[in-house]
Amino acid sequence: MFHWLEKHPFFFAVAVFVTIAFAGLIEILPNFAQASQPVVGTKPYTTLELAGRHVYIKNSCNACHSQLIRPFKSETDRYGHYSLSGEYAYDRPFLWGSKRTGPDLMRVGNYRTTDWHENHMKDPAGVVPGSIMPAYRWMFKNMADIDTAYAEQVTVNKVFAVPYNAEIPMADGSKETVKLAATLEEAHADALEEAKAIAADMKDQDVKDAVAAGQIPEIVAIIAYLNSLK
Amino acid sequence: MDNRPLEYDYTIAKMFMLTTVLLGIVGMLVGVILAWQLAFPGVNLMLGEGLAEYTNFSRLRPLHTDAVIFGFTLSGIWATWYYVGQRVLKVSMAESKFLMFLGKLHFALYLLVVVAVVGSLLMGITTSKEYAEFEWPIDIAVVVVWVIWGMSIFGLIGIRREKSLYISIWYYIATFLGIAMLYLFNNMAIPTYFASGGIGAWYHSVSMYSGTNDALVQWWYGHNAVAFGFTVPIVAMIYYFLPKESGQAVYSYKLSLLAFWGLMFVYLWAGGHHLLFSTVPDWMQTMGSVFSVVLILPSWGSAINMLLTMKGEWQQVAASPLIKFMILASTFYMFSTLEGPIQAIKSVNALAHFTDWIVGHVHDGVLGWVAFMIMAALFHMAPRVFKREIYSKSLMNTQFWIQTLGVVLYFTSMWIAGITQGMMWRAHDEFGNLAYSFIDTVTVLHPYYTIRAVGGTLYLIGMFLFAYNMYKTMTSARRVDESELQTASPMGA
Numbered sequence: 001m002f003h004w005l006e007k008h009p010f011f012f013a014v015a016v017f018v019t020i021a022f023a024g025l026i027e028i029l030p031n032f033a034q035a036s037q038p039v040v041g042t043k044p045y046t047t048l049e050l051a052g053r054h055v056y057i058k059n060s061c062n063a064c065h066s067q068l069i070r071p072f073k074s075e076t077d078r079y080g081h082y083s084l085s086g087e088y089a090y091d092r093p094f095l096w097g098s099k100r101t102g103p104d105l106m107r108v109g110n111y112r113t114t115d116w117h118e119n120h121m122k123d124p125a126g127v128v129p130g131s132i133m134p135a136y137r138w139m140f141k142n143m144a145d146i147d148t149a150y151a152e153q154v155t156v157n158k159v160f161a162v163p164y165n166a167e168i169p170m171a172d173g174s175k176e177t178v179k180l181a182a183t184l185e186e187a188h189a190d191a192l193e194e195a196k197a198i199a200a201d202m203k204d205q206d207v208k209d210a211v212a213a214g215q216i217p218e219i220v221a222i223i224a225y226l227n228s229l230k
Numbered sequence: 231m232d233n234r235p236l237e238y239d240y241t242i243a244k245m246f247m248l249t250t251v252l253l254g255i256v257g258m259l260v261g262v263i264l265a266w267q268l269a270f271p272g273v274n275l276m277l278g279e280g281l282a283e284y285t286n287f288s289r290l291r292p293l294h295t296d297a298v299i300f301g302f303t304l305s306g307i308w309a310t311w312y313y314v315g316q317r318v319l320k321v322s323m324a325e326s327k328f329l330m331f332l333g334k335l336h337f338a339l340y341l342l343v344v345v346a347v348v349g350s351l352l353m354g355i356t357t358s359k360e361y362a363e364f365e366w367p368i369d370i371a372v373v374v375v376w377v378i379w380g381m382s383i384f385g386l387i388g389i390r391r392e393k394s395l396y397i398s399i400w401y402y403i404a405t406f407l408g409i410a411m412l413y414l415f416n417n418m419a420i421p422t423y424f425a426s427g428g429i430g431a432w433y434h435s436v437s438m439y440s441g442t443n444d445a446l447v448q449w450w451y452g453h454n455a456v457a458f459g460f461t462v463p464i465v466a467m468i469y470y471f472l473p474k475e476s477g478q479a480v481y482s483y484k485l486s487l488l489a490f491w492g493l494m495f496v497y498l499w500a501g502g503h504h505l506l507f508s509t510v511p512d513w514m515q516t517m518g519s520v521f522s523v524v525l526i527l528p529s530w531g532s533a534i535n536m537l538l539t540m541k542g543e544w545q546q547v548a549a550s551p552l553i554k555f556m557i558l559a560s561t562f563y564m565f566s567t568l569e570g571p572i573q574a575i576k577s578v579n580a581l582a583h584f585t586d587w588i589v590g591h592v593h594d595g596v597l598g599w600v601a602f603m604i605m606a607a608l609f610h611m612a613p614r615v616f617k618r619e620i621y622s623k624s625l626m627n628t629q630f631w632i633q634t635l636g637v638v639l640y641f642t643s644m645w646i647a648g649i650t651q652g653m654m655w656r657a658h659d660e661f662g663n664l665a666y667s668f669i670d671t672v673t674v675l676h677p678y679y680t681i682r683a684v685g686g687t688l689y690l691i692g693m694f695l696f697a698y699n700m701y702k703t704m705t706s707a708r709r710v711d712e713s714e715l716q717t718a719s720p721m722g723a
Contacts, residue, residue: 002487006395009387009403016400016494017407023498024411027514028446036440058354060288066584070507074656077664085509088441093358096445096508100584101268103668125271130673134267134274138283148422148430155425155436184429 039086041171044153044162044178045228048191048216051149052225055218056095059136064101067229080107090162102133109230114201117223122204136219140207144221150187153180195220198227238316239324240615242333246309247608247615249337251697253301253344254601258690260294265683269676284352292363293351298596299361299459301344306604307405307463308336308379313611314398314470315383319390329385336378343371355433359448361455362416366435369417376413380406397486401466404494408458416451442509453501460600462493464559465532467607472536472556475610476546477717481538489531496525503574506583515576522574529567536560551626552719555606558634562598566591581656586675587648594641597633597689605696610719612703619710619720621702625695626721633692639685647678 005012045053056062069075071082083106088094119126122140124133156162157180164180181187192211198220199211207217267273267287277285312333316322323330346368350356356363364372383406387399395403419435439447473480480486502510502518537560540546546553569591573582582588609626613619620626654674657665707722714720 002491003394006400007393009384009395012395012400013384013403013407016404017411019491019494020404020408020498021411022495024415024450027499027502027517028450032439032443036443057356057358059286060291060354060356060358062358063288063291068508070580070583072507072580072656074658074664077658078655078668083509085442088445088509091441092437092439092444094441094444094448095358098360098504098584099586099589101672128669130669132268132271132672134271134286134288135282136286137279145431148434151422151426151430151434152436154427154429155420155422159420159425160440 036089037086038089039084040169042087042089043168043176044090044156044164046178046190046194046224047146047149047153047181047187048144048194048221048224049228050152050225051144051146051191051216052218052221052223052228053095054149054152055139055144055222056225057093059139061105062095062097064097064099064133065103065105066097066100067104067106068096069104069106075104079104080110090156092156092160105226105229107230109227112226114198114223114227115203117226118202118204118219121219121222139218139222140204142218143210144216144218146188146191146216147184149191149221150181150184153187191216194224198223236316236320236322237324238313238322239330240313240611241330242323242337243309243312243611244615245334245337246305246312247611247700249341249344250302250305250309250604250608251700253297253305254604255690255693255697257294257297257302258686258693260290260297262683262686262690264290264294265679265686269679269683283354289352289354292356292360293348295361296347296351296363299455300347303459303596303600303604305340306467306607307402307459308340309611310463310467310470310604310607311379311383311402313615314466315386315402318392318396318398318470319386320392321386321390323386326385326389329382329389332378332382332385336375336382339371339375339378343368343375346371350433357417357419357435357437359416359437359444360452362413362448362451364417365433366417366419366421367433369413369419372413376406376410380410396470397480397490398466398470400490401462401469404490405458405463405466408454408462412451412454412458416447445505445508446510446514449504450498450501453504454498456595457493457497457500460596461497461529464563464600464603465489465493467603468532468536468556468560471603471607471610472539472553472560475550475552475556475606475718476540476543478539478541478543481535481541485531485535489528489535492528492531493525496521496528500525500574503579506574506576506579519574519576519579523571526567526571530564533560533564533567546718550718550721551623551630552606552609552620552721554627554630555602555609558630559599559602559606562594562602562637566595566599569594581652582648585648585652586644586678587652590641590644590648593644594637597637597640602633608700612700613710613719614715616704616707617709617711618703618707619714619722621699621707621722623721623723625699629692629695629699632695633689636685636688636690636692639681639688643678643681643685647675647682650674650678 069079069082121136124131157164167175195211195216199208210217274286418438421435423432437444499521502514503522506515547557651671654666654671659665710720
């Protein structure tokens with residue numbers, strides 16, 4: 001059979017393809033419907049949080065920080081409850097990472113504050129002596145891309161039925177709603193409101209001035225995102 | 231037909247040889263910068279505060295991996311394809327104007343993609359998925375380049391004189407099909423600009439898969455991009471170049487059959503070992519773990535087949551630096567494909583995952599196996615392509631030992647770093663509290679990060695020696711005629 005295949009390239013290629021495609025079919029397809037169900041309390045991202053997530057991706061934070069807490073005592077002691085599949089239901093793309101040069105960030109919103117992040121992004125080693133994380137001072141100057149974040153919200157709402165403007169059950173039995181603005185202008189206004197609350201906790205005068213003038217620096221967006229990780 | 235030997239046309243092979251060397255240097259230079267940044271964070275500001283955004287570790291990190299994978303390795307794969315393909319199929323590229331045109335188009339589009347990738351990654355335009363960072367416009371260009379290569383493979387096969395496909399061709403075909411399938415599925419995304427009716431950045435997209443599913447597809451891709459980028463085509467090379475250079479026949483046809491079909495069947499299952507203890511279903515994690523161990527068989531099948539090919543001819547290893555490169559590559563392949571399955575065992579993975587041990591594993595595979603084999607292939611091709619002997623044998627020997635030392639420093643320091651950090655993360659004191667804060671587990675790595683940076687720098691120096699030797703071979707080495715090119719490559723002192 002093999003000798004025959006080696007003289008018939010077309011059938012050889014088909015045989016190779018079937019052999020390699022087989023594992024993917026069995027491993028990947030069956031899980032799809034099941035794994036994308038959100039757990040109670042999982043909310044979609046707001047416009048500002050999503051813009052912050054884009055800043056996180058733009059700077060490859062995931063190259064050094066994981067967002068996956070494994071079910072070991074040493075990990076739950078350090079980072080909180082181990083990760084559940086449904087908590088990632090609205091993560092496109094997933095940001096588990098594959099290397100922990102820095103600590104896991106899956107629930108960083110539980111134990112770090114706006115103030116801490118502001119100081120840390122400006123001078124990591126000043127906050128954590130011995131840290132090898134570089135500073136991210138340009139985030140205080142560059143403006144976040146609210147347009148693209150809004151475009152993504154509209155897209156996932158339309159294509160994947162991500163529940164914006166819908167009641168979401170929370171762990172304590174209450175309901176919450178994450179708003180999807182009707183227009184881009186409205187999205188900007190909502191994001192700015194959220195940004196003002198964060199800027200109020202910050203010290204950097206340039207950032208405060210920018211937000212007062214209606215702009216949203218990247219640092220504000222990424223802090224909104226990091227604070228949402230719980 | 232007259233009795234003249236075929237004149238093979240190496241125009242395209244030469245083009246890809248050039249990018250192999252150039253992008254190899256670029257990719258590894260960026261890697262060395264990253265290594266020094268981890269040891270001494272001040273290096274992040276090497277071009278000053280104003281350019282910090284572009285010289286920062288986080289922007290350079292995807293550029294390093296992509297330049298080495300899609301720059302250096304892919305160029306090497308194509309350089310050898312446009313050389314080996316003609317020779318084992320007994321047909322010259324010059325016989326088909328269409329295939330020549332495709333080859334040139336292949337190279338031109340590839341260059342465009344390279345420029346687009348470097349620019350977009352430096353600007354921070356990335357999907358964040360490892361080895362699949364490119365946004366959709368570049369993905370489309372990549373698919374076009376890939377289809378052109380496929381047409382080139384099957385076009386050349388279509389007009390072949392040698393009816394039976396040699397082992398190397400099996401592996402090139404598998405590379406083409408495997409990457410095509412993986413790349414397409416993993417990069418499925420919706421461009422937000424179009425879906426939202428023209429809002430925001432035109433190049434931005436959102437993944438078709440979410441959360442755990444996205445992770446599953448990504449590591450099914452990520453692991454097998456290693457399979458079909460770093461293993462399969464490199465095995466294609468060694469099956470051609472080692473027998474050619476040594477003048478020995480491949481030890482066992484049956485073993486090569488077993489290794490090939492075994493590798494094709496087993497490799498794809500192993501992706502799950504990147505997701506152990508994550509939120510993907512347990513049975514899938516176990517499958518990933520088990521198949522990773524099974525993977526030793528086909529991997530070692532190829533490697534042992536190559537080592538046994540040298541049976542009775544081991545004096546060649548001492549005599550020829552070219553054979554040295556290939557034998558060391560094969561040895562590192564064995565080593566790396568034993569280390570990988572060990573790391574895929576659940577209890578070992580609990581310690582090793584997220585640490586530098588994984589980084590060490592990748593590098594003993596890529597520096598020791600992939601890069602050594604590609605450089606050996608280019609060394610073998612150079613005299614035949616340029617009709618000159620290799621410029622300097624002693625320079626080759628020097629390069630070999632400098633780079634070998636570099637790899638050894640790299641993986642040993644990363645073993646120690648990874649296991650140290652893993653042990654410290656999980657250490658508890660007598661009262662059951664964590665023994666170390668996270669930063670303790672970072673500062674302790676400083677000496678190992680420094681040793682690693684030295685190792686990487688040595689390897690990069692070797693790359694410069696390689697580039698110099700190739701340049702001199704191309705321009706000023708002694709000219710040789712066909713009779714000197716039958717087996718071992720001619721080398722100058």
